[in-house]
Amino acid sequence: MKIAVASDDAKTVSPHFGRAQYYLVYTVENGKITGQETRAKPGHKHPEDKPHENHGTCNEDSHSHHSEARHANMMDVIMDCDVLLARGMGKGAYEGLKVRSIQPIITDIPEAQTAVEAYLSGSLIDHLELLH
Secondary structure (H helix, E strand, O other): OEEEEEEOOOOEOOOOHHHOOEEEEEEEEOOEEEEEEEEEOOOOOOOOOOOOOOOOOOOHHHHOHHHHHHHHHHHHOOOOOOEEEEOOEOHHHHHHHHHOOOEEEEOOOOEHHHHHHHHHHOOOOOOHHHEO
16 A cells, blocks of 8 residues: 655645645555655646636636646656545545545644554544635
8 A cells, every 4th residue: 555645845744735846655564654755746837827826716617627637647646546645635636536546635634654654543534624
């Protein structure tokens, strides 16, 4: 099993999946972490986008094919993962992960390894109220 964690600094869980710079990917065997790697995460923005333009405004039009393609680009690098942990994300990304058979979990735990260990112990709470 592999668990991806969206991260800005390769140590903590990012408060926003779309803006995270990295994925920390933990390999788990027999319920224990046996390896960890850092992967670059493709960005949410395209060169023609202005920083933070329309970010946070979720309506049906914002989930266009263009938006889906950007989410797919961010997710392709973790298609070998079973779970993705973040401290916040948009509903489109959340649903996009589920469609790709990656279980998204929104945690309030800031430390990446602590969040993974909580998931493995069955004590990690999925904070759906942090979706936007």
